[in-house]
Amino acid sequence: MPGAETFRASADAYDRLVGRYSPQLASALSDFAAVEPGMRALDVGCGPGALAAELVQRLGTPMVRAADPSQPFAESCRARLPGVEVVRAPAEALPFGDGTFDAALSQLVVNFMRDAEAGVREMARVARPGAIVAACVWDYAGEMTLLRAFWDAARDVDPTRATAEDEGVVMSWCGAGDLADLWREAGLRDVRFDAITVGSAYRGFEDLWSPFLAGVAPSGAFCASLDGKSQSALRETLRRRLGVGDAPFELTARDWAVAGTVRDDP
Numbered sequence: 001m002p003g004a005e006t007f008r009a010s011a012d013a014y015d016r017l018v019g020r021y022s023p024q025l026a027s028a029l030s031d032f033a034a035v036e037p038g039m040r041a042l043d044v045g046c047g048p049g050a051l052a053a054e055l056v057q058r059l060g061t062p063m064v065r066a067a068d069p070s071q072p073f074a075e076s077c078r079a080r081l082p083g084v085e086v087v088r089a090p091a092e093a094l095p096f097g098d099g100t101f102d103a104a105l106s107q108l109v110v111n112f113m114r115d116a117e118a119g120v121r122e123m124a125r126v127a128r129p130g131a132i133v134a135a136c137v138w139d140y141a142g143e144m145t146l147l148r149a150f151w152d153a154a155r156d157v158d159p160t161r162a163t164a165e166d167e168g169v170v171m172s173w174c175g176a177g178d179l180a181d182l183w184r185e186a187g188l189r190d191v192r193f194d195a196i197t198v199g200s201a202y203r204g205f206e207d208l209w210s211p212f213l214a215g216v217a218p219s220g221a222f223c224a225s226l227d228g229k230s231q232s233a234l235r236e237t238l239r240r241r242l243g244v245g246d247a248p249f250e251l252t253a254r255d256w257a258v259a260g261t262v263r264d265d266p
C-alpha cells in the first residue's frame, strides 16, 4: 500500500499527529475484542505502542507481543514497553507459530498492509482456534474529523494531487461493511462490527497544524511535499474549515472496528 513508508519516522511526530488518538482507541478496541486477563495477545502494526501498552496494562508484560515493519516505530515500542517482545515484521509474515495467541489485534493498520487478505489470514493463523482477531480503521471518508478536514482543505489547494492521495478515496477498507467482508473472506466466524468514536484535545490550531510538517503518515507526507506558498494556503484553508483559532478545542474521530473468531477447522 502506498503510504506504509511514511511511518518510517519519529514516534514523537506520529504521536503528535494521529497517535494522540491511539491510547483512547486502544482501550475501546480492547473492550470491543473482549480482551480478558489470562489471554496471550499480539499487537500487529504496533507503531510506537499504544495498543501494546493497553494490552500490557490488562494482561501483564509476559502475555504481550508486538510486531511492526517500521524500524523507528518498533524501537520506540521496545523502549516504551521494556520486557515486551517487539519484532520487526509485517502482518503478512508474522514470525510466530500457529495458534500462539488468544487474541490478535491490529489498530489503524489494515489499510497499510501490502496484502490485507494475507495479513488478516496470518493474524488468524497465529491465533488458536476460538481466539479473537480484531482490528479498526479510521472512517477516512466520513467522521475522522482531522483527516477529513485535512484532505478537503488539500483538495481546495491542489485538487489534482489531493484527489489522488485523499485517504477517504485511496484506502480500500474505509467502511465497517468492507472490513467485515475482509474478515469473513479470511475464514473468521461470528464476525461483528461497530463504530468507535474517540477524541483529542488541542491547545490551539498550531498544536494541530505543526505535526503535519514532519511528513509522517500520508497526510503529513502530502503536506511536507508542498512548496511554502501552497503549505501556507493549506494551513489557512484547514484552519477555516475547522473553524478554530488560538483557543483550545477538541475534535472527535470515528473508527470502524471488526472482530471475528478463529474456526476450529482451519
Ligand SMILES: C[S@@+](CC[C@H](N)C(=O)[O-])C[C@H]1O[C@@H](n2cnc3c(N)ncnc32)[C@H](O)[C@@H]1O
Pocket (backbone or CB within 6 Å): 004, 007, 008, 019, 022, 044, 045, 046, 047, 048, 049, 050, 051, 067, 068, 069, 070, 073, 089, 090, 091, 092, 106, 107, 108, 109, 112, 113, 114, 115, 119
Ligand atoms: C497508522 S499507524 C498505526 C500504529 C498503531 N497501531 C497505533 O494505533 O497508533 C500504521 C502502522 O502500520 C504499520 N505498517 C505498515 N505496513 C504494515 C504491514 N504490512 N504490516 C503491519 N504493519 C504495517 C506502520 O509501520 C505503522 O506503525
